[in-house]
Amino acid sequence: MKNKSFLFISCEEAKHICDKAQxxxxxxxxxxxxxxxxxxxxxxxxxxxxxxxxxxxxxxxKITCLKNSEKQQLKEVFQEELENQHQ
Known part of the structure; x- marks a missing residue:
């Protein structure tokens, strides 16, 4: 069994802690x-x-996200375009 250091951590653990600290x-x-x-x-x-x-x-x-209604509308337009391409 490997002895884990009390103070020193691995790079992977450091990355995880860095993300948590963020x-x-x-x-x-x-x-x-x-x-x-x-x-x-x-x-x-x-x-x-x-x-x-x-x-x-x-x-x-200054990112703005689409509202759910806008997402739904975009999905519908996309789906319609896909269907039109297959005809």
Missing amino acids: YNEASFWEKFKLNLRYIWCHITRTYVNRNKKLTKTVKSS
Whole structure:
């Protein structure tokens, strides 16, 4: 059986904690372990920095979503076009 380190985490675990931290779901202890790995692992640093950039971009975007009625209308038009192509 492999001994799991108390302080040091794997890259995969670091990525998971980074994702949790993005949504304020990571505990203080998880953030601490993530920061330890961040200091010495360039892969983790790259992942965290990209994640921060993505979060910032999404928050600053002015994306508007379709209403359910608009989605339904679009589906109907799409379905009609598909049926017309098969005739």
